[in-house]
Amino acid sequence: MEHAIYLDHNASTPLAPEVQEAMRPYLELAYGNPSSSHWAGRPARAAVEQARAQVATFLGARAEEIVFTSGGTESNNAAILGTWFARERSGGRIVTSAVEHPATREPCHFLQRLGARLTVLPVDRTARVDPADLERELDRDVLLLTVMHANNEVGTIEPIAELARLARRVGAVVHTDAAQSAGKIPVDVEQLGVDLLSLAGHKLYGPKGIGALYIRRGTPFEPFVHGAGHESGRRSGTESALLAVGLGMACELARREMAVNVRIRVLRDRLWERLQEGLGKAVVLQGHPELRLPNTLNVAFRGRRGDEVLAACPGLAASTGAACHGGDTQLSDTLRAMGVDPEVGAGTVRLSLGRHTTEAEVDAAAEMLVAACGGG
Ligand SMILES: Cc1ncc(COP(=O)(O)O)c(C=O)c1O
Numbered sequence: 001m002e003h004a005i006y007l008d009h010n011a012s013t014p015l016a017p018e019v020q021e022a023m024r025p026y027l028e029l030a031y032g033n034p035s036s037s038h039w040a041g042r043p044a045r046a047a048v049e050q051a052r053a054q055v056a057t058f059l060g061a062r063a064e065e066i067v068f069t070s071g072g073t074e075s076n077n078a079a080i081l082g083t084w085f086a087r088e089r090s091g092g093r094i095v096t097s098a099v100e101h102p103a104t105r106e107p108c109h110f111l112q113r114l115g116a117r118l119t120v121l122p123v124d125r126t127a128r129v130d131p132a133d134l135e136r137e138l139d140r141d142v143l144l145l146t147v148m149h150a151n152n153e154v155g156t157i158e159p160i161a162e163l164a165r166l167a168r169r170v171g172a173v174v175h176t177d178a179a180q181s182a183g184k185i186p187v188d189v190e191q192l193g194v195d196l197l198s199l200a201g202h203k204l205y206g207p208k209g210i211g212a213l214y215i216r217r218g219t220p221f222e223p224f225v226h227g228a229g230h231e232s233g234r235r236s237g238t239e240s241a242l243l244a245v246g247l248g249m250a251c252e253l254a255r256r257e258m259a260v261n262v263r264i265r266v267l268r269d270r271l272w273e274r275l276q277e278g279l280g281k282a283v284v285l286q287g288h289p290e291l292r293l294p295n296t297l298n299v300a301f302r303g304r305r306g307d308e309v310l311a312a313c314p315g316l317a318a319s320t321g322a323a324c325h326g327g328d329t330q331l332s333d334t335l336r337a338m339g340v341d342p343e344v345g346a347g348t349v350r351l352s353l354g355r356h357t358t359e360a361e362v363d364a365a366a367e368m369l370v371a372a373c374g375g376g
Contacts (some may be wrong), residue, residue, distance in 0.1 A: 003315040005361045009203075009295060009354035010152050010180060011319060015246070016205035016355075022249040023207070026242040034239050035230065044241040051241075051248025055212050058251035059197065060188040062217065067234045068244055071211040072179035072200030073103040076146075078213050078224055078235065079175040079196040080107040083144045084116060086220035087173070092143045093117040095167070097129050097158070098337035099151050104177055105333070108146070117141070126288035127156035127338050135166050142172040149192070150181035153321055153334045153350055154287030155296025157185065164193035173219060179203050179211075183254035184261055184293045195219045199251075201243070205355065206250030210243035257355070264353050265294035271351060271362045272297055278370030284344060286321075286335070295354065300340070301347035301373050305329075309349055312372035316365055321348030 006014075015023075026047065032040025034048045049063070056063040069075045084094070096108050098120050112118045119137050121129050129147060145167040150157045164174040175196035178187045183204035189197055195216040202208040215221055215234065227236025275283045279301070286298040298321065301309055306320030322345050323330045329346040340348075351365070 003364065004317070005315055005365050006317045007351040007353060007357070007361075007365055008317045008319055009357075010155075010293075010350065010352035012202045012208070013205045013354055014356070015207060016250060016253055018253055019206055019246050019249045023242055023246045026245050030241045034241060035228075044239075047241040048239050048244045051244035054248035054252045055199070058182075058187075058255045059199075059214055060190050061214050064232065065189075065214055065217055067213045067215060067231045068239055068247070069211045069213050069235060070209055072101075072177065072198055072203065073211075075179075075198030075200070075211045075213040076101070076103040076175075076177055077107045079198060079215075080104065080111065080144065080146055081224045082221045083173045083175065083196070083219075084111050084114075085222035085224070087143045093119060093139075093141045094144045094146065095119045095121065095134065095137055095142055095172070096145075097121045097123060097147045099123050099127050099153075099156075099334040100146070100148055101152055101177060101179070103179075104146055104148065121147070123156075123337050125338055126291075127151050127154050127334060128288060128291065129158055129163065131159055131162045131166060134163050138166060138170045138172070140170055142167065142170055144173050144175060146175040146177070148177040148180070149187065149197075150178075150185065150293050151287070151334060152180045153332055154298040154338070155180075155293035155352075156288040157181065157291045157293065160192045160194065168193065180293065183250075183258075184295055186258070189214055189216065196221075199247075201247040201250060204250050204254050207243050207246040210240065210247045212247065260355050261294045264355070264357065267357055267359060267362050268295055268297050268351075268353050270359065271353070271366055272299070274363060274366030275299060275369060278366065279373055279375040282373065282375065286338070286340065286345075286348065295352050297351045297353075299349055299351070300344045301349065301369075302344055304347040304373055306346065306348045309347065309369065309372045313365075313368040316368055318352075319350040321350060322346050
């Protein structure tokens with residue numbers, strides 16, 4: 001499409017050329033089963049283990065603490081269900097936040113149906129959890145704390161290190177969903193102080209269909225995919241050397257190219273300035289003004305509907321934060337938890353930049369959006 005501009009990197013990212021390059025030989029070679037000890041299996045095993053080491057280095061973890069999964073959703077499910085089934089006792093409690101991705105929220109609700117008690121921490125206007133709210137909730141019944149590292153919709157970064165410190169005092173296992181933060185801000189399991197951490201390949205220029213779960217050594221964990229005991233008994237199913245190599249290279253690239261986020265932040269702020277110049281107070285920033293992913297700009301166009309704004313910009317790929325059914329506006333759970341006024345929230349558009357976004361694209365996107373909102 002002419003003038004196609006992709007500002008939806010929080011939904012998914014393109015495969016980095018270096019990742020494609022690394023994966024290409026594995027389309028043909030290393031077709032053996034990584035569990036086979038013969039000549040065909042050995043290179044596949046070596047590739048999987050090298051990839052595991054790359055993921056571990058990226059997260060500041062040990063290779064044996066990394067389990068490959070099918071993506072962010074599975075990693076979150078494995079973390080939450082795996083902790084619950086390993087530690088289940090009557091009256092056990094799970095604490096989470098009101099702005100989690102459905103891949104966290106739904107496994108928590110599933111366990112609630114199985115008898116878990118669930119506490120959902122509120123967030124402030126910027127989508128941040130207040131550690132004092134967690135502190136009030138903590139007792140020895142809390143088995144698991146699961147709070148995302150950064151929010152997918154508004155980009156707000158949660159105070160995970162502080163929350164983890166509090167939760168570990170009462171012996172809770174701490175999980176964070178880092179699907180959105182990985183590659184955009186530093187993600188180090190020691191600095192964060194977490195026991196479990198989820199990654200999704202396709203959010204960091206790696207392939208879809210693969211993710212990883214970090215499981216700190218010694219963390220109680222019951223696998224939820226049972227079978228022949230792959231991944232040291234933590235997730236059965238034959239590993240894909242092809243996808244593992246892709247995720248490994250994506251993590252290595254992200255580690256080497258962290259500085260690119262400085263450029264992305266400058267462009268993101270330029271986009272915000274252009275929108276403000278064109279629309280003044282008719283455009284509102286949602287999410288934390290500073291403690292936010294460097295690529296994410298979530299805005300509400302007052303008096304507009306996000307889907308209509310984007311429909312008027314056919315070359316622009318971005319997301320909305322509200323669904324409209326008839327005359328009713330249904331805000332996303334995140335926007336609702338932030339206390340966003342539905343009238344304003346209806347005009348929500350999430351613009352998420354990436355490594356390849358250019359200044360010209362940012363200016364063109366701003367121009368399209370301003371024109372779509374009748375400004376400029
Ligand atoms: C914060 C967060 N967690 C989990 C997921 C799910 O990851 P996947 O698409 O790899 O299943 C997403 C994807 O949108 C996400 O943004």
